[in-house]
Amino acid sequence: MRVHTLVIVGVGLIGGSVALAARRRGAAERIIAVDRDAATLQLARERGIADETVPTFDEVAAAANLVLFCTPVDVLADEVILAARQCQPGTILTDAASTKVAITRSLAGRLPADIRFVGGHPLAGSEKQGLQHADAELFRDRVVVLTPAASGDERAGILVGEFWEALGARVRRMSPEQHDHALALTSHLPHLVASALSGAMPPEVAALTSSGFRDTTRIAASDPALWRGILEANATEVLNALARFEEQLGRFRTALRSGNHAELQELLTAGRDFRAALDRKSS
């Protein structure tokens, strides 16, 4: 599988890593990086991540075969709609945003008939942002969720899947609703929790934190604006996930308050078991 011209809009950690991975693995003949930020484009040139670097999509729209949007979730739909009008028939558009229902709804009925959009979300990345942390191996053995339209062009979904597989990822397909439900639990809730935990600390205890605190709150160091957009775009599912988590906290509170040893042990064991199973799977 080899894309002729891959255009990546937004070359931060994810976009930059896709460019490096596609180059290393020969997944695209030509790579064009689009970014509005001049310093990012300069760094993109210095790192040699693309054959061409431009500030706006319209300059390269006609050449694009596959366009990957790695822009924040709250501006993504508008960018895709604008870009779609400038592309050649048959161009495939995809994205890497952390929520899928909002973008899918925003695009419904608003793209030219001969342009396909396939929603995507690589479950990779970290609290480190920006092109300076881009890594050609970021997607190796990572899951990429695709949410192809049920009634869309099947070929587009297959091609985008093959592209991610060429970068070393494992592709899973599901509906946007399934994605947003699951990721509210496994990604958006943990982010909210890590941030709330970190933000609840009085400054004077900072010197008494150790590696456990640092692990638990690591993702709280992420960009607030980016995560505000993600949490808001998936607010209903995040609130449901939060309610589920608060119920579990309530069980801990009751067990601790009433001195119920067996219940507290059971709650800690449930947490241990789910977590330990993840390590066994990944090793």
Added chain:
Amino acid sequence: MRVHTLVIVGVGLIGGSVALAARRRGAAERIIAVDRDAATLQLARERGIADETVPTFDEVAAAANLVLFCTPVDVLADEVILAARQCQPGTILTDAASTKVAITRSLAGRLPADIRFVGGHPLAGSEKQGLQHADAELFRDRVVVLTPAASGDERAGILVGEFWEALGARVRRMSPEQHDHALALTSHLPHLVASALSGAMPPEVAALTSSGFRDTTRIAASDPALWRGILEANATEVLNALARFEEQLGRFRTALRSGNHAELQELLTAGRDFRAALDRKSS
């Protein structure tokens, strides 16, 4: 500073690491490891962590100058009281338990007049338990909190502090109450939160977790029995810390439900700022 005979009771991750560190840095002339578990003692001999390995303290009590108890918090006080009766006058006892008020109260008035106990807590360790993970550098640049009795022998507190400094640690002194208040926030609450988050996950979402979830829940993989003891020993402070955290969660919920962008951004920024400051301090 050099202890003549150091006895370590319980050679898991912490006790084993103290033995290795004391050996490497010459902080004790002779090291005796005490552990009831035969397999652990066998491993202690194989790794050569001590000059002598014995199953019970009474065999070596007469030789001890400094005794470090690294046993679970719920059995620690009884062990210290029993051991103290067998020691020579002037022997100094200390511990490495994660809570300090309960042990201090349990020991009050119950030790021989010529035996000193100095409460201690190295803020080191991880979700990995056991002597197999012991590391001579575990305490380097880590904080060790000491809670010497206000009316006790000052010399004992100084000696225990010098011992930990000899292992590379930074010593901070405070009251048991100050310790348990701060650690409820920075250690016990994060543990409870990580465990509740992990335990709240339905099994089918396991395949959709990524590094953010793994970081946030890493400490949930710890031993449930050990942590049940810690949470119970510090239940009042942990419940206060939990209430503080739940208030912060409530702020997130309100902001998300009402679509209050500015408030959500502010909450995420507070979480980012506390966490990011920790990285700046440690680098």
